[in-house]
Amino acid sequence: MKNNDTKTDNVYIIGHKNPDSDSICSAIAYANLKNITGTNSVPARLGKINRETEFILNYFGVAAPIYLSTVKTQVSDLDMDRIDPVLPGTSIRDAWLKLKENSKEVLPVETADHVLTGLVSVSDIAGAYMSMPNCSELSASGTPVENVIRTLNAELIYASRKSLEGSGKVVVAAMSSDGLDEFIENKDVVFTGNIKSNQKKAIESGASCVITTCGTVISEEIIRLAKEKECTLLSTKYDTFSAARLIYQSIPVSFTMTSENLTLFHSDDFLDDVKDKMLSTRYRSYPVVDVDNHFLGFISRYHLLNAHKKKIILVDHSETSQSVNGIEQAEIMEIVDHHRIGGIQTGSPIFYRNEATGSTAAIIASLYSELGITPSPEIAGILCAAIISDTIRFRSPTSTNTDFLAASRLSKIAGIDIDTFSTRMFDAGLSIKNFSTEEIVLNDFKEYSIGKYKVGIGQVNTTELRSLKKMRSQIMSFLEILGKREQYNIIIILFTDIIEEETEALFVETQKGLVARAFSPLLDESSFHINGVVSRKKQIVPKLVSALS
Numbered sequence: 001m002k003n004n005d006t007k008t009d010n011v012y013i014i015g016h017k018n019p020d021s022d023s024i025c026s027a028i029a030y031a032n033l034k035n036i037t038g039t040n041s042v043p044a045r046l047g048k049i050n051r052e053t054e055f056i057l058n059y060f061g062v063a064a065p066i067y068l069s070t071v072k073t074q075v076s077d078l079d080m081d082r083i084d085p086v087l088p089g090t091s092i093r094d095a096w097l098k099l100k101e102n103s104k105e106v107l108p109v110e111t112a113d114h115v116l117t118g119l120v121s122v123s124d125i126a127g128a129y130m131s132m133p134n135c136s137e138l139s140a141s142g143t144p145v146e147n148v149i150r151t152l153n154a155e156l157i158y159a160s161r162k163s164l165e166g167s168g169k170v171v172v173a174a175m176s177s178d179g180l181d182e183f184i185e186n187k188d189v190v191f192t193g194n195i196k197s198n199q200k201k202a203i204e205s206g207a208s209c210v211i212t213t214c215g216t217v218i219s220e221e222i223i224r225l226a227k228e229k230e231c232t233l234l235s236t237k238y239d240t241f242s243a244a245r246l247i248y249q250s251i252p253v254s255f256t257m258t259s260e261n262l263t264l265f266h267s268d269d270f271l272d273d274v275k276d277k278m279l280s281t282r283y284r285s286y287p288v289v290d291v292d293n294h295f296l297g298f299i300s301r302y303h304l305l306n307a308h309k310k311k312i313i314l315v316d317h318s319e320t321s322q323s324v325n326g327i328e329q330a331e332i333m334e335i336v337d338h339h340r341i342g343g344i345q346t347g348s349p350i351f352y353r354n355e356a357t358g359s360t361a362a363i364i365a366s367l368y369s370e371l372g373i374t375p376s377p378e379i380a381g382i383l384c385a386a387i388i389s390d391t392i393r394f395r396s397p398t399s400t401n402t403d404f405l406a407a408s409r410l411s412k413i414a415g416i417d418i419d420t421f422s423t424r425m426f427d428a429g430l431s432i433k434n435f436s437t438e439e440i441v442l443n444d445f446k447e448y449s450i451g452k453y454k455v456g457i458g459q460v461n462t463t464e465l466r467s468l469k470k471m472r473s474q475i476m477s478f479l480e481i482l483g484k485r486e487q488y489n490i491i492i493i494l495f496t497d498i499i500e501e502e503t504e505a506l507f508v509e510t511q512k513g514l515v516a517r518a519f520s521p522l523l524d525e526s527s528f529h530i531n532g533v534v535s536r537k538k539q540i541v542p543k544l545v546s547a548l549s
Contacts, residue, residue, distance in 0.1 A: 010042045011333055012068060012310065014324050016317035017046045018445045021053045021429075023316040025386035026360040027065055029379050030315055030336065033368055041313070044068040046324055050443055052389060052429025059425075060381040060414070071310040072326030075274060075288055076267040078307050080297025085110035088117060091147040092125045092256060093249035099125075106285050108295040109257050116287060116295045118259035128256035129248060143251045145209070145232060151250035152243055154211065157218055157233035158226045168208070172244050177201040189247070191240050196222065203231045211247075213240040264289055267296055271307060274299075316360040318342040321447040321454075336363055338398075339537050340545075343449060358399040361386035365406040374413065381414035388422045389429075392461060392498050398535040426498070430462050437471065437478045441493055448541060450548045453489040453514070456482070459536050465497040465504065472506065476526060479508045490514055490544070496534050503534040517547035 013031045015023025027043040034041035043065035049057070057064055085108040086095055095107055099122055109118040149156055168188040173180055177197040184190060186206035192198045194216040202210045203225050209232040212218055216235060226233045236243050264287045265274055278286070278301055285298040309331040317323060318335050319342035332344065334351040338360050355363050361383045368375050375383065387407040391399035394407075411418050432440055445458035462468065468475075479491050492507040492515065505528050507515050512525075519528045534540065 010040050010311070011313055012042050012044045012071065013313045013315060014044045014046060014068065015315050016319075016322040016446065017324075018442055019045050019047050019053070020050065020444050021056055021389040022359045022361055022386040024049060024053050024065060025056065025382040026315045026336070026364050028062060029361065029364045029375065029383050030313065030367070031065075032375070032379050033364070033371070033373065034313075036373060037371065042066060044324075050429065051431075052425060055425055055428035056382055056385040056389075059421075060378045060385075062378050062382055068324060070270075070325040071312055071330040073271045073307045073309060073329045074267070075265050075269045075271070075299065077271075077310065078299055078303045080288055080299055080303065081285070082297045083107065085114075085116070085295050086120075086253060087112065088254035088257075089144060089147070089252045091143075091151055091250045092120070092128065092253055093151050093246070095120055095253045096122075096125050096249070104298075106298065107253070108287055108298075109253055109259075110295055114295075115293045116262075116264070116289050118254070118257035119262065119287060120253040120257040124256045124258065125253075128251070142255070145234075147250035147252065148209075148211075148247060149234065151246055152211070152234070152236040152238060154234040154236040157235055158223055158231075160208070160226075160230045160232040170244065170247060171202075171207075172240060173198040173202060174240070180205070191244055192216075193240060200225060203229050207231055209234065211236060211243065213238060213243050262287065265299065266291070271304060275304060278304075314344070315364070317446075318344050318354075319446070319448060320344050321449055336360060336367075338363060340541065355402070356400065358394075358396055358403040359387045359390035361390070362400075362403045362406040365410060366402070375410070377414050380410040381416060384410035384414055384416065384418070385421070385425060388418065388425065392496075392533055393418075393422045393426075395498065395501070395533045396535050397533070398538045426461075426463075430464075430498070432460070432462055432464055432467065437474045440468075440471075441475065441478055441482070446536070447488075448544075450541075450545050453548050454487060455544060455548075456486070456488045456491045457494070457536055457540060458492070459494040459496065459534075461496050461498050463497065463499050465495055465500070465502070468495050469504075475506060476508070479506065483508050483510070492540065494534055494536060494540065498533060501531075501533050503530045503532070504528075505530070514548065518543040 013027045015027045024045055031041040031043040045065040045067055049064055083102050083104055088109055099107055106119050106121045108116055109120055111117050168185050171184055171188050171190045173190055173192045180201050184202055184205040187208040189209045190202040190207045191211050191213060192202060193213055199210055199222050211234045213236055215237040218233060218235060263281055263283060267288055267290050285300050288296045288299055290296055309329060311333050312330045313334040314323060315336045317339060318337050320327060332346050332350060336353045338355055338357045353363055357363055365383050384407050387403050391403050394404055407418060440460060441458050445456060448455045483491050490509045492505055494503055494505050496503040507526055509515055516522055522528045
């Protein structure tokens with residue numbers, strides 16, 4: 001992923017990498033159970049769904065879990081500072097009041113279609129305001145009349161068809177009309193008091209806007225003249241000094257905001273990257289946007305100290321190497337598994353259910369029963385299918401009576417015959433026709449840490465062992481490439497014929513003799529043979545642990 005773009009309280013229920021049917025179906029079923037019992041849960045997968053699992057989900061009409069590439073902490077996991085954006089035409093006075101009301105230092109500025117276009121800060125407003133009285137900023141900024149009316153709390157007497165954009169300077173007519181000629185120019189904005197002659201002079205001189213102060217009542221004669229000359233007329237109750245001071249607060253934030261080279265983050269950015277960027281800059285707050293550049297909030301350095309870890313539940317594994325990337329940054333809530341206890345550590349006690357069954361699905365089925373909940377036919381179906389898959393229809397040495405009883409009970413709820421269904425399921429999943437060498441090797445591949453050794457073990461259940469033997473040279477070449485690329489000390493691929501119940505294993509190793517310690521005698525320097533259906537969990541990993549530890 002780049003994951004969800006907003007923080008939620010969801011718990012992600014995750015199987016292992018290179019997921020098999022037990023991993024996928026157990027995650028779906030357990031998420032369903034957690035949701036029934038009041039925990040917002042989302043099933044997730046860490047890889048492609050294989051053909052067998054695809055058949056199971058399609059057969060029972062169940063959606064595949066979402067794909068999750070990492071659970072590293074992201075910006076979306078932070079409690080951002082929220083504030084509503086303002087439009088570019090908002091006056092700096094309104095922006096200032098909004099900042100003051102929310103005790104903030106920075107405001108986001110968004111376009112009408114909600115795209116972040118800039119930021120306006122207290123220092124931006126203060127700097128702009130301090131430099132205005134000696135300039136023609138009101139004109140240059142394209143200040144709309146609406147902003148002036150709002151800022152001065154003015155009454156609109158007449159609205160000219162002309163805007164204030166392109167207007168001249170701001171003039172206070174504080175002398176007799178005879179002396180105004182050298183001060184008032186075309187398109188100026190002129191403040192007058194209640195002196196009618198000054199109002200008339202300003203309009204006749206070409207002012208774009210005349211503003212009377214102190215609540216002056218404007219005569220009909222002046223209104224007619226304003227309409228004739230297309231001059232906007234306003235009346236405010238502020239005194240002249242206050243009004244002249246305030247008018248500069250009506251300019252739009254677009255004139256003062258910072259809009260270029262914004263340092264911002266996206267909601268799916270990882271905190272590791274955010275920290276590095278913050279270290280190289282010195283801003284108090286950083287805006288966060290979504291994929292459409294819509295503003296979501298601000299983050300600061302202190303937010304990084306209180307990030308919410310993603311909550312996860314692991315099913316069908318407890319090995320860090322088999323789990324989701326970034327697991328060290330997540331909060332593990334529970335583990336439900338039927339394998340050896342791996343190297344995952346938690347910061348506090350958790351619910352850990354580990355049983356010596358042939359499948360995790362059988363444990364999930366037991367959890368439904370213990371809570372007095374009957375799964376739906378769809379959930380019962382995928383659980384039953386996962387048990388059949390992981391126990392190879394109860395032929396695997398890992399299969400237990402618990403698996404058999406659970407599958408029998410679930411098949412009745414789902415309305416399926418185990419023998420008929422399993423034949424169809426295995427036919428759909430066991431064929432390796434049109435599989436590439438990489439797909440054959442990595443279809444069901446798990447990584448283990450055994451002492452100082454990094455070990456990869458894949459397993460292929462098939463009815464086409466003879467065809468695989470013909471591909472031996474290609475498979476061995478790929479194993480050599482994979483071992484060097486991922487720095488494995490040992491890679492073993494098990495090819496099990498579930499009809500003849502025999503297994504042939506191919507392997508590569510960085511140190512000669514490692515595999516022979518556990519599986520002697522070898523057929524040759526890169527293969528060995530085992531009679532019977534083989535369990536990676538029960539017959540391969542324990543022997544390697546004993547030999548290599």
